[in-house]
Amino acid sequence: MQIEKRLEELGIALPTVPKPVGTYIPAVQMGNLLFLGGQGPLLPMGENALGKLGDGVTVAEGYERARLTGLYLIAVMKETLGDLDRVKRIGKVLGMVNCVPEFGDTPGVINGCSDLFLEVFGEKGRHARSSVGMSTLPGNMTVEIECVIEIEA
Numbered sequence: 001m002q003i004e005k006r007l008e009e010l011g012i013a014l015p016t017v018p019k020p021v022g023t024y025i026p027a028v029q030m031g032n033l034l035f036l037g038g039q040g041p042l043l044p045m046g047e048n049a050l051g052k053l054g055d056g057v058t059v060a061e062g063y064e065r066a067r068l069t070g071l072y073l074i075a076v077m078k079e080t081l082g083d084l085d086r087v088k089r090i091g092k093v094l095g096m097v098n099c100v101p102e103f104g105d106t107p108g109v110i111n112g113c114s115d116l117f118l119e120v121f122g123e124k125g126r127h128a129r130s131s132v133g134m135s136t137l138p139g140n141m142t143v144e145i146e147c148v149i150e151i152e153a
Contacts (some may be wrong), residue, residue, distance in 0.1 A: 002051040003084035006120055007074075014075040018042060032088070034080060034149040038096070040141040041065035041074040048141040053133075054103035057142055065142045066095060066112030073113070073147060076118065081151060090117050090127040092148040098137040108129040113145050 007014065012073040017026060028035045032073070049065045078084050095110030097103070106146040110131035117125035137144050
């Protein structure tokens with residue numbers, strides 16, 4: 001499957017990869033693995049989507065923010081690899097959710113990213129995953145997601 005064509009069919013335009021604000025890079029390739037550092041949900045004007053699940057942010061809003069974060073992760077893949085067809089498999093996703101201590105639906109939030117990966121990559125997008133609640137995330141953003149991808153050489 002040609003991933004670029006699939007994105008077009010889905011009506012998905014990839015966002016521009018944001019410049020790192022710290023001492024890190026968005027992706028590191030080691031052999032046939034690509035490690036993507038944590039991305040968050042940037043809104044159209046370039047600001048982070050902020051807030052805590054269970055304190056003003058709903059699961060549906062969190063899901064959409066995780067989906068948006070997934071778009072940034074795909075954009076990092078594209079920028080790093082040049083060709084999204086080099087993605088052999090999404091191996092592992094770690095989703096972190098900014099939430100109140102009693103919030104219990106972190107999987108429902110991170111499904112936004114997981115569902116996107118399945119839509120775009122098909123079975124190659126099915127992955128192992130952890131979703132965890134955090135007392136805070138950088139800048140109070142709602143979610144941060146990182147992943148490990150197997151790539152074609």
